[in-house]
Ligand SMILES: Cc1ncc(C[n+]2csc(CCOP(=O)(O)OP(=O)(O)O)c2C)c(N)n1
């Protein structure tokens with residue numbers, strides 16, 4: 001018998017607590033597979049955020065810290081500085097990273113901390129029940145923007161990759177999406193690249209996943225994918241922003 | 251022990267922390283603690299450790315969370331407004347049971363206040379400050395030597411109980427110079443032992459099955475039954491700390507004292523001068539100085555309440571905070587009076603003497 005697909009060793013046996021069709025499960029799996037493939041499970045540590053993925057510390061099968069809301073990059077900085085021979089990533093939602101944690105992410109990136117940051121952008125606060133996020137699209141209705149996000153009042157969505165790309169230190173920045181099987185394959189490559197650079201201690205690596213939250217968007221998973229392609233791509237184009245690992249990638 | 255050197259309190263505690271094996275220090279500048287962060291920026295790299303000037307106190311304390319979660323002796327320092335920002339991380343470290351040291355070189359408040367010495371953060375340090383049911387071990391020095399000695403003590407207690415420890419100092423102790431004698435540096439072997447001491451729970455290098463570990467540094471317990479257990483366990487730990495770690499100094503306390511002063515830190519220092527002069531003038535008066543302000547020496551105060559004690563005076567550099575603990579210890583047996591100074595202004599020994607003289611007058615009436 002030949003095993004074609006099995007649970008990555010870097011995931012524990014626990015079942016995910018995510019809603020059916022949620023992309024958090026996919027991004028977890030991509031990270032776990034990369035850690036396995038690069039043989040990093042024994043030198044890996046991760047930081048879970050506050051958000052729907054708050055239990056990520058239970059799901060990844062190596063040492064994990066659970067950070068206060070938005071502080072994952074600071075916690076990861078402490079971890080990497082404390083154990084420089086180990087490798088660290090954070091996993092953060094858009095409320096966590098682009099609202100309450102803007103200071104921590106910008107400064108970790110600016111220092112060129114040798115960590116990987118995986119950023120799940122689903123344009124909404126999932127865990128607390130669908131409130132407006134810094135990435136919520138103009139006109140998009142949420143439980144705290146019941147008349148639609150009014151960009152004249154509250155501003156436009158924050159684009160994390162573009163923002164971080166203004167800094168000199170980051171080594172690798174890419175936005176990928178999880179909206180189709182082909183997209184997921186490309187996302188896998190990006191995660192592998194970030195983790196490879198992480199393993200080689202090259203510098204700060206950042207991968208954004210354009211994701212969905214079918215539950216709080218009030219859509220089926222398939223409709224959510226379609227909606228995201230039509231509405232999120234214009235603001236959050238899938239793009240390689242920077243790759244210092246290849247010539248001219250800067 | 252080496253020879254004595256003349257140093258500022260802020261620098262002495264930094265040097266002592268390095269000697270105690272602290273190799274990870276994260277902080278943000280603020281007066282009157284900046285000599286501490288500046289000393290660390292010079293000396294930590296020489297000790298082969300991490301000095302990092304963080305983007306904020308929030309970030310600094312969360313970096314400490316990460317380093318302490320890796321089992322390392324990690325420290326941060328600040329002054330009052332910055333300590334307010336650190337309260338988030340302190341609560342998380344208490345919840346996750348992380349050993350770490352936080353130094354507060356207190357200044358006047360509330361708000362931005364001023365940059366002069368104060369004891370206005372007593373409540374914040376000893377009664378919570380951050381959210382949730384937790385306790386900080388809080389050490390209050392009253393000299394540069396004691397400030398330095400407390401770095402080692404703070405790390406020992408933090409490691410022993412897996413709990414954050416605060417050194418509650420103030421702008422005067424931070425900035426004044428006094429001769430100080432340091433303990434020797436940790437040996438290489440001691441550093442190795444320190445590094446391994448938390449391997450059963452901290453984040454560190456891993457192995458394959460069957461020795462693979464999955465350690466979680468975490469304060470979240472979403473199931474109320476599990477959180478209940480966790481908080482009760484924390485409570486039991488705090489009871490153990492109360493039973494074993496109360497520290498205080500008695501100064502000129504005798505069986506026939508008529509008056510007692512209770513004061514900590516800089517206020518106690520000034521009280522000592524007043525007591526020396528009052529003793530010479532024939533007033534029977536002594537001082538009880540809490541060294542741990544949590545756990546608090548309630549019993550020591552109760553025990554010092556001999557039948558001869560007529561009144562107690564509490565002196566603090568605030569509007570009256572520790573006095574509540576003194577009243578708990580005294581249980582209404584004798585009147586407890588208060589002398590405070592705020593705004594970063596110190597009282598003089600003479601003011602304490604005048605207050606005691608006034609109390610004597612009232613007693614005689
Ligand atoms: C200091 C603090 N503020 C607010 C919260 C409440 N809270 C929990 S999750 C969350 C939003 C998370 O949204 P996001 O980062 O987008 O992640 P998602 O749930 O969508 O995956 C908020 C506001 C908290 N736990 N801590």
Ligand code: SF4
Nearest residue numbers: 018019022052126213
């Ligand atoms: S609420 Fe949204 S983000 Fe959270 S698990 Fe459900 S679908 Fe996923």
